[in-house]
Amino acid sequence: xxxxxxxxxxxxxxxxxxxxxxxxxxxxxxxxxxxxxxxxxxxxxxxxxxxxxxxxxxxxxxxxxxxxxxxxxxxxxxxxxxxxxxxxxxxxxxxxxxxxxxxxxxxxxxxxxxxxxxxxxxxxxxxxxxxxxxxxxxxxxxxxxxxxxxxxxxxxxxxxxxxxxxxxxxxxxxxxxxxxxxxxxxxxxxxxxxxxxxxxxxxxxxxxxxxxxxxxxxxxxxxxxxxxxxxxxxxxxxxxxxxxxxxxxxxxxxxxxxxxxxxxxxxxxxxxxxxxxxxxxxxxx
Amino acid sequence: xxxxxxxxxxxxxxxxxxxxxxxxxxxxxxxxxxxxxxxxxxxxxxxxxxxxxxxxxxxxxxxxxxxxxxxxxxxxxxxxxxxxxxxxxxxxxxxxxxxxxxxxxxxxxxxxxxxxxxxxxxxxxxxxxxxxxxxxxxxxxxxxxxxxxxxxxxxxxxxxxxxxxxxxxxxxxxxxxxxxxxxxxxxxxxxxxxxxxxxxxxxxxxxxxxxxxxxxxxxxxxxxxxxxxxxxxxxxxxxx
Numbered sequence: 444x445x446x447x448x449x450x451x452x453x454x455x456x457x458x459x460x461x462x463x464x465x466x467x468x469x470x471x472x473x474x475x476x477x478x479x480x481x482x483x484x485x486x487x488x489x490x491x492x493x494x495x496x497x498x499x500x501x502x503x504x505x506x507x508x509x510x511x512x513x514x515x516x517x518x519x520x521x522x523x524x525x526x527x528x529x530x531x532x533x534x535x536x537x538x539x540x541x542x543x544x545x546x547x548x549x550x551x552x553x554x555x556x557x558x559x560x561x562x563x564x565x566x567x568x569x570x571x572x573x574x575x576x577x578x579x580x581x582x583x584x585x586x587x588x589x590x591x592x593x594x595x596x597x598x599x600x601x602x603x604x605x606x607x608x609x610x611x612x613x614x615x616x617x618x619x620x621x622x623x624x625x626x627x628x629x630x631x632x633x634x635x636x637x638x639x640x641x642x643x644x645x646x647x648x649x650x651x652x653x654x655x656x657x658x659x660x661x662x663x664x665x666x667x668x669x670x671x672x673x674x675x676x677x678x679x680x681x682x683x684x685x686x687x688x689x690x691x692x693x694x695x696x697x698x699x700x701x702x703x704x705x706x707x708x709x710x711x712x713x714x715x716x717x718x719x720x721x722x723x724x725x726x727x728x
Numbered sequence: 729x730x731x732x733x734x735x736x737x738x739x740x741x742x743x744x745x746x747x748x749x750x751x752x753x754x755x756x757x758x759x760x761x762x763x764x765x766x767x768x769x770x771x772x773x774x775x776x777x778x779x780x781x782x783x784x785x786x787x788x789x790x791x792x793x794x795x796x797x798x799x800x801x802x803x804x805x806x807x808x809x810x811x812x813x814x815x816x817x818x819x820x821x822x823x824x825x826x827x828x829x830x831x832x833x834x835x836x837x838x839x840x841x842x843x844x845x846x847x848x849x850x851x852x853x854x855x856x857x858x859x860x861x862x863x864x865x866x867x868x869x870x871x872x873x874x875x876x877x878x879x880x881x882x883x884x885x886x887x888x889x890x891x892x893x894x895x896x897x898x899x900x901x902x903x904x905x906x907x908x909x910x911x912x913x914x915x916x917x918x919x920x921x922x923x924x925x926x927x928x929x930x931x932x933x934x935x936x937x938x939x940x941x942x943x944x945x946x947x948x949x950x951x952x953x954x955x956x957x958x959x960x961x962x963x964x965x966x967x968x
Contacts, residue, residue, distance in 0.1 A: 522813070530807050
């Protein structure tokens, strides 16, 4: 087990109520674990607790089989952390940002040039990163978190600020790392990203995990056998829903397909977002 | 990688950021201007008073402002968060934050010495007191910067500290007895300089002062590290 959390809780100093109540979960080696929830649900706080940025938590957390409280900064030789916002030395170039950071590690590190190329960032750019776009800075921050080839990688909203092509590139990178055995703790409110990448997801609402399962199993558990058909009735377009759980509806559906000019047929599988809404009663906004 | 290597890397990183921000150029330029003004415009009889004064001003300016500037930069850019999730320990980070401007301050201080009295082997005796006094001034600057994020409040906060650093000048100007400020961290560099301009420095006094300075530095470092963890790293965790 890479991460084991038991009764993990946290209250910000000066706040009356806990932001994280009592979380229990485990993450296995090579697993992509999605931590999903609306803004303010405690996702980022949980990541900060697991990455030692916030001390003073309740409960027990062990990472790589060792209690998190006893870890020194050497812990980060095996962990990569990418925050939700870029946090770079804005006056330095990208290669300087990566080069200096790489020198802190005790383990073999990636070549900065390779990291830049992998993330479609310019190599040899003499401009300070303050001149770069937010999307480029985010990718650079992401690349920096990979310098030490971490077996455990924390990602907070990794596709924020990316155009569709670069969002795909980041998703490919995450999948590639997972295939190589990296355990990934992915914090996001983007259900499409989570559905595509995660082996398991936890729905976090008000500091509590409401559901924890594989996205496919969650969708199957909440599926409906509804089919929506669009067809032509003379010149008019008609939309009709069929509940395929009943024989009468199945027959009506078959009859329609046989006799009418069908334009579209869609099964009404729930998305992960639908499941989230049903389970938690909350929107992701 | 050892702690020393990580601190060295972090010092280089600090110096590069400060150089790109223009801070180092400004402070070394200030030292050059001071030397030129003194050499061209002031009689040599005044130098024994002016040079130590300038040195203490440099300690204050370099130590306080550079460390504070770095702290503000790292907080605003959130780059401190990146260091917080690296193998660099917080003690190493704070040490590097203090050492980087101390090196600049020492170079500026030696530049003033060399520009006014020439380079001499005895100048080497000044190196340690210069360096540790700069570290101490930097610790004071960082301590204030941890409490006051707004520039005006920071300046108001450092004025009493700059005044405290310069207290030994009172003896130099004959306003207090010579040994009044023996305990004062900045007195070591001042006393070393006074010896340097005279016949030969007293090695015993120099070593004694140095030990005192190291003691002050250790205490100052522990205090400022505690404040940095409480006020900066904790805030970082709550806001990143």
